[in-house]
Amino acid sequence: MESTQKKRALITGGNRGIGLAIAQGLAAKGYEVIITSRSLDNAQQAAAKLQSKVIPIELDVTDDRSINQVVETLRQQIDQLDVLINNAGIYPDDGINILTISRELLDSTMNANAFGPIRMVQAFLPLLAKSPDARVINVSSGYGALEDLSADVPSYCLSKLALNGATIMLAQALHSKGIxxxxxxxxxxxxxxxGASAPRSPEQGADTAIWLATDAPRNINGKFLRDRQVVSF
Incomplete structure (x- = not known):
């Protein structure tokens, strides 16, 4: 019966770090998890760590052909998607600042961290629209908040700022569809x-995303959250 069907969640970059912790948390809550990585081998290795049904799949969020292929593959296996977590991203700003960064690096970071999630939502919309409780979570950063922008982390900050802006616009555009x-x-x-000196574990970093994917009130929409609290963009 439809009412007993497990919910499904797709996590991009789900093979390590925060993405893997999110996958583990959702699997523990009974979700069927789809883990994507740019390397199928890495996705399969991550899937083996989860003691539940997992679909490992190769996906490059910067490549529309890759995204479209994944959609076509998954449509043969699933009839709806309940949760999309856009977690894949890059942080390439070592040793540069806003005065020295190249256009090429700006392009590549924006493509991965901001445009990739937008295209993922567009491509998976038909499957998300079939869920009665569809949720999209974009893994951003404090560096994407206006008050925390840093000239020494130029492409990452700008890409996460853009991702936060896209979150607002996607929430507006999908409100009528109940997403x-x-x-x-x-x-x-x-x-x-x-890095190793960071104060939080991957599990702590994953907590709010897992909550948003599962138990958060649906009237929290188009917002930016930290530690389950709405904060300023």
């Missing part, structure tokens, strides 16, 4: 990106 869209700051987390 909730929010962005989340996971905090400074011990990952390959965050």
């Amino acid at each position: 909730v869209v929010n962005s989340v700051c996971p905090g400074w987390v011990r990952t390959d990106m965050g």
Whole structure:
């Protein structure tokens, strides 16, 4: 019966760090999880760590052909998607600032961190629209808040600022379809990106995203959250 069907969640960049912690948290809540990575082998290795039904799949969010192929593949396996978590991203700003960064690096970071999530929502909209409780969570950063922009982290800050703006616009555009869209700051987390000195574990970084995907009130929409609280964009 439809009412007993497990909910499904897709997490981009779900093979490590915060993405894997989100996948583990949702699997523990009974969700069927789809883990994507730019490497199928990495996605499969991550899937093996979860003691539940997991679909590992290769996906590059900067490549529309890759996104479209994944949609076509998954449409043969699933009839709806309940949660889309846009977690994949890059942080390439070491040793540069807003005065030295190249157009090429700005392009590549914006493409991965902001345009990728927009295209994911567009491509998966038919599957999301079939869910009675569809939720989209964009994993952003405090660096994407206006008050925390840093000239020393130029492409990452601008891409997350754009992602937060896209969150507002996607929530507006999808409101009539009953699809909730929010962005989340996971905090400074011990990952390959965050480094070993970060104060938060991946599980702590994943908590708000998991909550937004599952139990958060649906009237929280088009917002930016940290530690389950709405904060300023």
